[in-house]
Amino acid sequence: MAETGEEETVSAEASGFSDMSDSEFLDLEDSQELSASLSKPSPASELPGKDGKLISLPKWERGLDVSSPMERFHLKYLCVTDLSTQNWCEQQMVYGKELPGSVAPEKAAVLDTGASIHLARELEVHDLVTIPITSKEDTWAVKFLNMLSMIPTLQSGGHIREFPVFGEVEGVLLVGVIDELHYTAKGELELVELKTRRGPVLPLEAQKKKDRFQVSLYKYIFDAMVQGKVTAASLLHHTKLHPEKPLGPSVLKHAQQGGFSVTSLGDLMDLVFLSLTLSDLPVIDILKIEYIHQETAALLGSEIVSFEERELRNKVQHYMGYWVGRREPQGVDVEEAWKCRTCSYADICEWRKGGGMRSSVPVPQTKRAT
DNA sequence: ATTGCTGAAAGG
Numbered sequence: 187m188a189e190t191g192e193e194e195t196v197s198a199e200a201s202g203f204s205d206m207s208d209s210e211f212l213d214l215e216d217s218q219e220l221s222a223s224l225s226k227p228s229p230a231s232e233l234p235g236k237d238g239k240l241i242s243l244p245k246w247e248r249g250l251d252v253s254s255p256m257e258r259f260h261l262k263y264l265c266v267t268d269l270s271t272q273n274w275c276e277q278q279m280v281y282g283k284e285l286p287g288s289v290a291p292e293k294a295a296v297l298d299t300g301a302s303i304h305l306a307r308e309l310e311v312h313d314l315v316t317i318p319i320t321s322k323e324d325t326w327a328v329k330f331l332n333m334l335s336m337i338p339t340l341q342s343g344g345h346i347r348e349f350p351v352f353g354e355v356e357g358v359l360l361v362g363v364i365d366e367l368h369y370t371a372k373g374e375l376e377l378v379e380l381k382t383r384r385g386p387v388l389p390l391e392a393q394k395k396k397d398r399f400q401v402s403l404y405k406y407i408f409d410a411m412v413q414g415k416v417t418a419a420s421l422l423h424h425t426k427l428h429p430e431k432p433l434g435p436s437v438l439k440h441a442q443q444g445g446f447s448v449t450s451l452g453d454l455m456d457l458v459f460l461s462l463t464l465s466d467l468p469v470i471d472i473l474k475i476e477y478i479h480q481e482t483a484a485l486l487g488s489e490i491v492s493f494e495e496r497e498l499r500n501k502v503q504h505y506m507g508y509w510v511g512r513r514e515p516q517g518v519d520v521e522e523a524w525k526c527r528t529c530s531y532a533d534i535c536e537w538r539k540g541g542g543m544r545s546s547v548p549v550p551q552t553k554r555a556t
Numbered sequence: 557a558t559t560g561c562t563g564a565a566a567g568g
Contacts, residue, residue: 260561260562261562262561262562263562265562265564265565266564266565267564267565267566268564270565274567274568293567293568294566296566296567296568297565297566297567298566299566299567300565300566300567301565301566302566303566304565304566322561322562325562325563328563329563348564348565350563350564361562361563361564362564362565363563363564363565365565381566381567382566382567383567383568384567384568389567389568390568392568393567393568396568400565525568528568529568
Protein backbone atom coordinates (compact mmCIF):
# COMPACT_ATOMS: atom_id res chain seq x y z
CA MET A 187 0.00 0.00 0.00
CA ALA A 188 1.46 3.25 -1.00
CA GLU A 189 1.08 5.63 1.82
CA THR A 190 -0.47 8.90 0.97
CA GLY A 191 2.23 10.82 2.72
CA GLU A 192 -0.34 12.85 4.48
CA GLU A 193 2.10 14.15 6.93
CA GLU A 194 2.69 17.75 7.49
CA THR A 195 6.06 19.21 7.86
CA VAL A 196 6.60 22.36 9.67
CA SER A 197 8.59 25.06 8.07
CA ALA A 198 9.80 27.91 10.05
CA GLU A 199 9.62 31.41 8.85
CA ALA A 200 11.92 33.91 10.37
CA SER A 201 10.21 36.83 11.92
CA GLY A 202 12.79 39.05 13.45
CA PHE A 203 15.93 38.84 11.41
CA SER A 204 15.28 41.61 8.97
CA ASP A 205 17.76 43.88 10.68
CA MET A 206 20.62 41.63 9.95
CA SER A 207 21.96 43.36 6.91
CA ASP A 208 23.99 45.92 8.80
CA SER A 209 26.54 43.45 9.94
CA GLU A 210 29.11 45.05 7.70
CA PHE A 211 30.31 47.71 10.00
CA LEU A 212 32.61 45.47 11.89
CA ASP A 213 34.36 44.30 8.81
CA LEU A 214 37.24 46.71 8.80
CA GLU A 215 39.23 43.99 10.41
CA ASP A 216 38.60 41.71 7.49
CA SER A 217 39.41 44.18 4.77
CA GLN A 218 42.74 45.22 6.11
CA GLU A 219 43.58 41.64 6.53
CA LEU A 220 42.86 41.08 2.89
CA SER A 221 45.40 43.64 1.86
CA ALA A 222 47.82 42.33 4.39
CA SER A 223 47.66 38.89 2.96
CA LEU A 224 49.05 40.14 -0.31
CA SER A 225 52.33 40.52 1.39
CA LYS A 226 52.78 37.14 2.79
CA PRO A 227 56.34 36.61 1.71
CA SER A 228 58.11 34.67 4.35
CA PRO A 229 56.98 32.88 7.42
CA ALA A 230 59.54 34.88 9.32
CA SER A 231 56.86 36.24 11.53
CA GLU A 232 58.83 36.92 14.63
CA LEU A 233 60.13 40.42 14.47
CA PRO A 234 62.71 40.39 17.12
CA GLY A 235 61.87 43.04 19.63
CA LYS A 236 64.79 44.88 21.11
CA ASP A 237 63.93 43.74 24.51
CA GLY A 238 61.73 40.82 23.84
CA LYS A 239 58.40 42.64 24.04
CA LEU A 240 56.79 41.85 20.74
CA ILE A 241 54.30 39.11 21.10
CA SER A 242 51.63 41.36 22.48
CA LEU A 243 50.69 42.75 19.09
CA PRO A 244 46.94 42.52 18.74
CA LYS A 245 46.12 39.69 16.44
CA TRP A 246 44.64 41.80 13.66
CA GLU A 247 47.87 43.76 13.33
CA ARG A 248 49.85 40.66 12.81
CA GLY A 249 48.23 40.35 9.42
CA LEU A 250 48.27 36.70 8.65
CA ASP A 251 45.75 34.15 9.64
CA VAL A 252 45.42 33.99 13.32
CA SER A 253 41.71 33.83 12.79
CA SER A 254 40.36 30.99 10.73
CA PRO A 255 37.84 31.48 7.93
CA MET A 256 35.22 30.01 10.26
CA GLU A 257 35.84 32.90 12.61
CA ARG A 258 36.34 35.55 9.95
CA PHE A 259 33.02 34.75 8.32
CA HIS A 260 31.36 34.35 11.73
CA LEU A 261 30.27 30.85 10.93
CA LYS A 262 29.17 28.38 13.54
CA TYR A 263 28.64 25.64 11.01
CA LEU A 264 29.02 24.83 7.35
CA CYS A 265 26.43 23.51 4.95
CA VAL A 266 27.01 20.37 2.96
CA THR A 267 26.62 22.48 -0.16
CA ASP A 268 29.43 24.77 1.02
CA LEU A 269 31.72 21.80 0.78
CA SER A 270 30.40 20.66 -2.56
CA THR A 271 30.84 24.17 -3.93
CA GLN A 272 34.32 24.01 -2.52
CA ASN A 273 34.76 20.78 -4.44
CA TRP A 274 33.96 22.65 -7.66
CA CYS A 275 36.37 25.51 -6.98
CA GLU A 276 37.56 26.42 -3.53
CA GLN A 277 38.60 29.92 -4.50
CA GLN A 278 35.23 30.62 -6.06
CA MET A 279 33.52 29.40 -2.93
CA VAL A 280 35.61 31.78 -0.85
CA TYR A 281 34.71 34.74 -3.07
CA GLY A 282 31.13 33.72 -2.74
CA LYS A 283 31.41 34.04 1.03
CA GLU A 284 33.27 37.33 0.84
CA LEU A 285 31.05 38.94 -1.76
CA PRO A 286 27.65 37.40 -1.27
CA GLY A 287 24.80 38.05 -3.64
CA SER A 288 26.71 38.23 -6.88
CA VAL A 289 25.26 35.39 -8.88
CA ALA A 290 24.67 36.14 -12.52
CA PRO A 291 20.95 36.64 -13.21
CA GLU A 292 20.90 33.98 -15.89
CA LYS A 293 22.42 31.46 -13.55
CA ALA A 294 20.06 32.55 -10.81
CA ALA A 295 17.09 31.79 -13.01
CA VAL A 296 18.29 28.23 -13.53
CA LEU A 297 18.78 27.81 -9.81
CA ASP A 298 15.35 29.22 -9.23
CA THR A 299 13.69 26.81 -11.60
CA GLY A 300 15.52 23.96 -9.91
CA ALA A 301 14.36 25.17 -6.52
CA SER A 302 10.71 25.21 -7.50
CA ILE A 303 10.90 21.74 -9.02
CA HIS A 304 12.31 20.54 -5.74
CA LEU A 305 9.58 22.30 -3.82
CA ALA A 306 6.91 20.71 -5.98
CA ARG A 307 8.37 17.28 -5.26
CA GLU A 308 8.48 18.01 -1.57
CA LEU A 309 4.83 18.99 -1.57
CA GLU A 310 3.99 15.57 -2.98
CA VAL A 311 4.85 13.96 0.34
CA HIS A 312 3.86 16.50 2.92
CA ASP A 313 2.26 19.84 3.50
CA LEU A 314 4.14 22.87 4.63
CA VAL A 315 3.03 24.92 7.54
CA THR A 316 4.48 28.28 8.37
CA ILE A 317 5.43 28.77 11.97
CA PRO A 318 6.45 32.10 13.42
CA ILE A 319 9.70 31.75 15.29
CA THR A 320 11.22 33.94 17.92
CA SER A 321 14.72 32.62 18.42
CA LYS A 322 17.35 30.43 16.86
CA GLU A 323 16.32 27.79 19.37
CA ASP A 324 12.94 27.84 17.68
CA THR A 325 14.55 27.34 14.30
CA TRP A 326 16.29 24.20 15.45
CA ALA A 327 13.21 23.04 17.31
CA VAL A 328 11.25 23.12 14.06
CA LYS A 329 13.98 21.13 12.39
CA PHE A 330 13.78 18.57 15.18
CA LEU A 331 9.99 18.37 15.02
CA ASN A 332 10.28 17.67 11.33
CA MET A 333 12.71 14.86 11.99
CA LEU A 334 10.48 13.39 14.68
CA SER A 335 7.58 13.22 12.27
CA MET A 336 9.62 11.93 9.33
CA ILE A 337 11.39 9.03 11.01
CA PRO A 338 8.20 7.03 11.67
CA THR A 339 6.99 7.73 8.15
CA LEU A 340 10.21 6.38 6.74
CA GLN A 341 10.14 3.35 8.99
CA SER A 342 6.63 2.47 7.96
CA GLY A 343 7.56 2.40 4.32
CA GLY A 344 6.92 5.96 3.27
CA HIS A 345 9.00 8.37 1.25
CA ILE A 346 10.39 11.33 3.10
CA ARG A 347 11.88 14.43 1.57
CA GLU A 348 14.14 17.14 2.95
CA PHE A 349 15.42 15.19 5.91
CA PRO A 350 17.83 17.28 8.02
CA VAL A 351 21.26 15.95 8.90
CA PHE A 352 23.99 17.43 11.05
CA GLY A 353 27.17 16.32 12.69
CA GLU A 354 30.66 17.33 13.59
CA VAL A 355 33.23 16.47 10.98
CA GLU A 356 36.91 17.26 11.44
CA GLY A 357 36.02 19.57 14.28
CA VAL A 358 33.48 21.56 12.27
CA LEU A 359 29.71 21.21 12.42
CA LEU A 360 28.19 20.27 9.08
CA VAL A 361 24.51 20.77 8.37
CA GLY A 362 22.56 19.58 5.39
CA VAL A 363 19.28 18.28 4.05
CA ILE A 364 18.81 14.94 2.33
CA ASP A 365 16.60 15.27 -0.70
CA GLU A 366 14.77 11.96 -0.37
CA LEU A 367 14.94 8.75 1.62
CA HIS A 368 12.92 5.57 1.28
CA TYR A 369 13.18 1.82 1.41
CA THR A 370 13.37 -0.09 -1.83
CA ALA A 371 11.35 -3.17 -2.60
CA LYS A 372 14.29 -5.18 -1.37
CA GLY A 373 14.23 -3.34 1.91
CA GLU A 374 17.35 -1.30 1.36
CA LEU A 375 17.49 2.28 2.56
CA GLU A 376 17.99 4.44 -0.50
CA LEU A 377 18.91 8.10 -0.76
CA VAL A 378 17.84 9.91 -3.89
CA GLU A 379 19.29 13.24 -4.90
CA LEU A 380 17.45 14.96 -7.70
CA LYS A 381 19.44 17.25 -9.96
CA THR A 382 17.60 19.32 -12.51
CA ARG A 383 19.33 20.48 -15.65
CA ARG A 384 18.92 23.47 -17.89
CA GLY A 385 19.71 21.56 -21.05
CA PRO A 386 18.66 18.01 -21.93
CA VAL A 387 22.13 16.62 -21.39
CA LEU A 388 24.01 14.92 -18.64
CA PRO A 389 26.59 17.01 -16.77
CA LEU A 390 30.31 16.95 -17.27
CA GLU A 391 32.43 14.70 -15.15
CA ALA A 392 33.47 17.56 -12.86
CA GLN A 393 29.86 18.22 -12.01
CA LYS A 394 29.14 14.54 -11.45
CA LYS A 395 32.10 14.34 -9.13
CA LYS A 396 30.73 17.20 -7.12
CA ASP A 397 27.32 15.57 -6.91
CA ARG A 398 28.81 12.25 -5.84
CA PHE A 399 30.73 14.04 -3.15
CA GLN A 400 27.58 15.75 -1.94
CA VAL A 401 25.54 12.56 -1.53
CA SER A 402 28.47 10.73 0.00
CA LEU A 403 28.67 13.46 2.60
CA TYR A 404 24.98 13.02 3.37
CA LYS A 405 25.47 9.33 3.94
CA TYR A 406 28.49 9.96 6.09
CA ILE A 407 26.56 12.30 8.36
CA PHE A 408 23.33 10.32 8.37
CA ASP A 409 25.12 7.10 9.26
CA ALA A 410 26.94 8.83 12.09
CA MET A 411 23.62 10.10 13.40
CA VAL A 412 21.86 6.74 13.49
CA GLN A 413 24.95 5.15 14.97
CA GLY A 414 24.84 7.53 17.90
CA LYS A 415 28.08 9.21 16.94
CA VAL A 416 26.50 12.64 16.78
CA THR A 417 25.83 13.99 20.22
CA ALA A 418 23.66 16.73 21.61
CA ALA A 419 26.68 18.12 23.41
CA SER A 420 28.57 18.55 20.18
CA LEU A 421 25.66 20.25 18.52
CA LEU A 422 25.18 22.61 21.44
CA HIS A 423 28.86 23.38 21.57
CA HIS A 424 29.00 24.50 17.97
CA THR A 425 25.68 26.26 17.69
CA LYS A 426 25.79 27.88 21.14
CA LEU A 427 22.13 27.07 21.51
CA HIS A 428 20.52 27.35 24.92
CA PRO A 429 18.82 24.03 25.61
CA GLU A 430 16.98 25.32 28.69
CA LYS A 431 15.49 28.31 26.98
CA PRO A 432 11.72 27.90 26.62
CA LEU A 433 10.46 27.52 23.10
CA GLY A 434 8.31 30.14 21.46
CA PRO A 435 4.53 29.76 21.78
CA SER A 436 3.78 28.70 18.24
CA VAL A 437 6.55 26.13 18.22
CA LEU A 438 5.28 24.78 21.53
CA LYS A 439 1.82 24.55 20.12
CA HIS A 440 3.01 22.51 17.18
CA ALA A 441 5.06 20.24 19.38
CA GLN A 442 1.96 19.51 21.43
CA GLN A 443 -0.10 18.93 18.32
CA GLY A 444 2.49 16.38 17.34
CA GLY A 445 2.08 14.72 20.70
CA PHE A 446 5.42 15.74 22.14
CA SER A 447 5.34 17.06 25.65
CA VAL A 448 8.31 19.33 25.69
CA THR A 449 8.97 22.77 26.98
CA SER A 450 12.54 23.42 25.96
CA LEU A 451 14.88 22.75 23.10
CA GLY A 452 16.78 20.34 25.31
CA ASP A 453 13.67 18.19 25.76
CA LEU A 454 13.22 18.06 22.03
CA MET A 455 16.83 17.21 21.40
CA ASP A 456 16.61 14.27 23.77
CA LEU A 457 13.63 12.97 21.84
CA VAL A 458 15.41 13.37 18.54
CA PHE A 459 18.56 11.58 19.59
CA LEU A 460 16.49 8.77 21.09
CA SER A 461 14.43 8.50 17.96
CA LEU A 462 17.52 8.44 15.76
CA THR A 463 19.23 5.71 17.70
CA LEU A 464 16.27 3.60 18.83
CA SER A 465 14.18 3.46 15.67
CA ASP A 466 16.27 0.73 14.08
CA LEU A 467 17.31 3.03 11.30
CA PRO A 468 19.97 1.39 9.16
CA VAL A 469 22.85 3.13 7.49
CA ILE A 470 22.13 4.23 3.94
CA ASP A 471 22.53 1.33 1.53
CA ILE A 472 22.14 3.03 -1.83
CA LEU A 473 23.13 6.47 -3.04
CA LYS A 474 21.31 7.47 -6.19
CA ILE A 475 21.49 10.64 -8.24
CA GLU A 476 18.84 11.42 -10.82
CA TYR A 477 19.36 14.02 -13.52
CA ILE A 478 16.24 15.40 -15.10
CA HIS A 479 15.62 18.07 -17.70
CA GLN A 480 14.02 21.17 -16.24
CA GLU A 481 11.77 21.98 -19.14
CA THR A 482 10.48 18.53 -20.05
CA ALA A 483 11.09 16.66 -16.81
CA ALA A 484 12.66 13.93 -18.93
CA LEU A 485 14.99 11.64 -17.05
CA LEU A 486 18.44 12.22 -18.50
CA GLY A 487 20.11 9.55 -16.50
CA SER A 488 20.54 8.17 -13.06
CA GLU A 489 23.64 7.06 -11.30
CA ILE A 490 24.36 4.80 -8.36
CA VAL A 491 27.25 6.16 -6.35
CA SER A 492 29.63 3.83 -4.65
CA PHE A 493 30.49 5.10 -1.21
CA GLU A 494 34.23 5.36 -0.74
CA GLU A 495 34.64 6.30 2.86
CA ARG A 496 38.39 6.56 2.83
CA GLU A 497 38.43 8.87 -0.15
CA LEU A 498 35.61 10.94 1.28
CA ARG A 499 37.35 11.42 4.59
CA ASN A 500 40.54 12.52 2.88
CA LYS A 501 38.69 15.10 0.85
CA VAL A 502 36.77 16.42 3.82
CA GLN A 503 39.93 16.61 5.84
CA HIS A 504 41.55 18.65 3.10
CA TYR A 505 38.59 20.99 2.73
CA MET A 506 38.33 21.54 6.46
CA GLY A 507 42.00 22.40 6.44
CA TYR A 508 41.03 25.63 4.76
CA TRP A 509 38.13 26.37 7.11
CA VAL A 510 40.10 25.97 10.29
CA GLY A 511 42.98 28.02 8.94
CA ARG A 512 45.56 25.33 8.37
CA ARG A 513 46.09 26.42 4.79
CA GLU A 514 45.27 29.12 2.24
CA PRO A 515 42.48 28.59 -0.28
CA GLN A 516 43.37 27.32 -3.72
CA GLY A 517 41.73 27.64 -7.11
CA VAL A 518 41.44 25.07 -9.84
CA ASP A 519 44.30 23.41 -11.68
CA VAL A 520 44.98 24.36 -15.30
CA GLU A 521 43.12 21.29 -16.47
CA GLU A 522 39.98 22.80 -15.04
CA ALA A 523 40.58 26.39 -16.03
CA TRP A 524 37.47 26.12 -18.20
CA LYS A 525 35.48 26.55 -15.00
CA CYS A 526 36.68 30.15 -14.86
CA ARG A 527 34.79 30.89 -18.05
CA THR A 528 31.49 30.98 -16.19
CA CYS A 529 32.83 32.23 -12.89
CA SER A 530 31.65 35.68 -11.83
CA TYR A 531 34.87 36.28 -9.94
CA ALA A 532 37.23 35.46 -12.79
CA ASP A 533 38.32 39.07 -13.28
CA ILE A 534 39.25 39.63 -9.66
CA CYS A 535 40.56 36.17 -8.93
CA GLU A 536 43.88 36.30 -7.13
CA TRP A 537 44.50 32.65 -7.86
CA ARG A 538 44.52 33.31 -11.58
CA LYS A 539 46.60 36.48 -11.30
CA GLY A 540 49.15 34.86 -9.10
CA GLY A 541 49.73 32.29 -11.78
CA GLY A 542 48.13 30.09 -9.23
CA MET A 543 46.79 27.87 -11.93
CA ARG A 544 49.45 25.29 -12.10
CA SER A 545 48.79 21.66 -12.37
CA SER A 546 51.24 19.90 -10.19
CA VAL A 547 54.52 21.65 -10.31
CA PRO A 548 56.66 20.15 -7.64
CA VAL A 549 57.72 22.83 -5.26
CA PRO A 550 61.35 22.55 -4.31
CA GLN A 551 61.35 21.57 -0.71
CA THR A 552 63.20 23.91 1.49
CA LYS A 553 64.52 22.09 4.46
CA ARG A 554 62.26 22.37 7.40
CA ALA A 555 63.94 23.64 10.46
CA THR A 556 63.34 21.26 13.27
C1' DA B 557 26.05 41.22 25.67
C1' DT B 558 32.23 47.39 24.22
C1' DT B 559 27.30 42.93 21.00
C1' DG B 560 23.92 39.76 18.37
C1' DC B 561 23.08 36.76 13.80
C1' DT B 562 22.59 31.66 9.50
C1' DG B 563 16.30 27.72 6.52
C1' DA B 564 20.15 24.65 2.87
C1' DA B 565 20.03 23.99 -1.69
C1' DA B 566 19.19 25.68 -6.08
C1' DG B 567 23.25 24.56 -11.23
C1' DG B 568 27.74 25.00 -13.94
